[in-house]
Amino acid sequence: MPEKPNLTGAEAERAMARMSRRGFVLGAVAALAGVGGMTWLRFTGQEGGLPWPLRRVLQFNESLAQATFSPERLSPTFPEDRIAVPPRINGGIGMVAKLDPAAWTLRVEQPDKPAREFTLDGLNGLARVDMVSEFKCIEGWSQIVQWGGVRLLDFLVQHKLGTRDGQAPDLKHAPNNLYKYVYMQTPDAGYYVGLDMPSALHSQTLLCDTINGQPLPSDHGAPLRLVIPIKYGIKNIKRIGLIRFQDERPADYWAERRYDWYAGL
């Protein structure tokens, strides 16, 4: 502290006047700098609809989340009496046109490999998974839903997808053999999501064809949708038409509209 605390009388008054001037001028300058900084932040160049510094911070937070991510940590599951009825319908982007279930196929693309087409028979022989988990919408609401389907991981292992050498994926022992990202889109390409590979291979990431014990209705993404409770609802794409593995960060519908690309919980 610059001033001696034992000043008294007129000397103290003068010292206080001096310190007040300095303090309040410094405060005003700092306040102006803050307002200037916020104004700059608001109007600076954008990435995905967000000022670029905010986008970079989302990516920094993502890198922290990725570095500390553990596949063993699970999204909580619940007893069946907690299931919310009826399940909320939220969003039909990419599902505007009627879909002919008989004509539907799931296309899988990988770099330097021929594309493959699957029907629901592609799930045959895989362990069925029944999961009562909390669906968390990025809007802030959540709902406990029962999902039925197969693990995406099991599907990829069975059909040897997602790896450079065409063998079954193994995140633990051969992480570099995996493509870095997964891209999924609806048959009309109207809705699309990008996923990091560890999240896609998480044991709770499912390809689902039932909801609350019933066959998946069209509104909830028939014939096959993604359920990934370690991400916000925006990543739980309905009516999957295409799965593509790639090393470049995939496009993502909501990340192009100001939201966080990672959206991991």
Add this chain to the structure above:
Amino acid sequence: MVRLQAKHPRAIRWMHWINFPVLSIMLWSGLLIYWANDPYAIRMGGVELFKFFPTGFYSFFNLEHGLATGMAYHFLFMWFFAINGLLYVLYTAISGEWRHLLPHWRTPADAFQVVLHDLYIRKEPLPAAKFNGAQRLAYTGVILMGAGSVLTGLAIYKPAQLWWLTAGFGGYEWARLWHFALTIGYVLFFIVHIAQVAKAGWNNFRAMVTGYELTPVEESIHA
């Protein structure tokens, strides 16, 4: 006759003033997020007394349709809020300032006397101290609230990776409610804080800027 007396250390003044815009931005961006799903209300016997918030509130403060923007600002300024709070706790712990701030066994009774004084029931002046009992409770409480905001915030930010933390707050939806309630708490704290600062006067306010207070001394001592 007055005497210049040191009151608030520089570090505490900086952290105090930095917290003001940071918390304001957290509040604003938090409301942008809350708008997207705003279920909370005060109800008594099935009657809704107050809804958080009436539609006019959002439109007046321009808080509509800003969820993504709100999240982006919230997840930047959360760092400043948490780091500033952590530095404050470390500083008060190491510098010994905590002795003026933490409640002790006499604090509840002191705080009661402060309330009586502020309500003009107690006529005698309060005993001189850097912070009175009510201040000790308020300034310690608001730090605990800050810690609570960080923890409930983490619980709703990473409810799968930090599932144990979320479970500790009673689950995802309860954690969101606690996080919101703490925000209301800051607003109430702010209202009382501003009223008390206005009541305490210029000399007290100026001390939070300069660090010093002018205190009266008896002439005879310096004669």
